[in-house]
Amino acid sequence: MPTPILISAGVAILLGLVGGLMTPIDDWYKNLRKPSWQPPNWAFGPAWTIILGLAAWSAVLAWGAAPDEAARRTVIILFSFNALCHFLWSPLFFRLRRPDWALVEVVFLWASLVALIVGLWPISHLASLLIVPYLLWVSFASVLNYTIVRLNQPFG
Template structure:
């Protein structure tokens, strides 16, 4: 029997939804990210990863996050577990996109730094929600947590090197 698009089962539905959401979050964040003149004018620490590295790293993180979501979804068909999982991933998706909007669109790295703490905590929340369902799903989120932690230090350095900021 071939996999079905049934979202309540273990077919292709969860894979397609998780992949689609990951792509939408990546596209939304990308649309809000402008590395033009304003960004290039910012002083950045010498240890900042090269700009070309961000795309591949985020691609891997989104793939791991989507895989984590599918593994956790398929691990437990109980509605309460799935509702908590959906809520945690939805909150994380909104916070992920919001950071790009605050930092690049509004040109407020200071506000983005505060929001980044919430994003980091939402990843911790994802790990806590997925661990009882699938340890593998939780472990797949560790690179995301580490990358956002690194981004936090970079964001903080940019604020220290360039602040104060005013609305665009």
């Protein structure tokens, strides 16, 4: 298997595993007031698995389509910033029990996805489009995060 595939798959798996480990469904979370339209807890794992798989595929396509070192550097920077933003949300919300801080952080995660879509478009249209489900899910999750903050504040 070529190196970009191994790296992309490894990062996606790592983000999925760490995200899962940073997301305890404990009494604190169970006792939060949540909207009736929140998906069941079991739906989040499959959703993230699909989304991170599409993101890994996007990274491989973008890397392969990059015409030069500058474009490959752009791909690395965009995906690295996204991975960092992706990584930070769960610990803020679940471990630190600060949905309000996670709501601030999700703005950066959302912006990293817009940057990926825009930045990958000139390199590979398909790689860019594969990020759209991620953006849609994070947009939905942002509204959910906002609603949980609104229903349960103050925190801390």
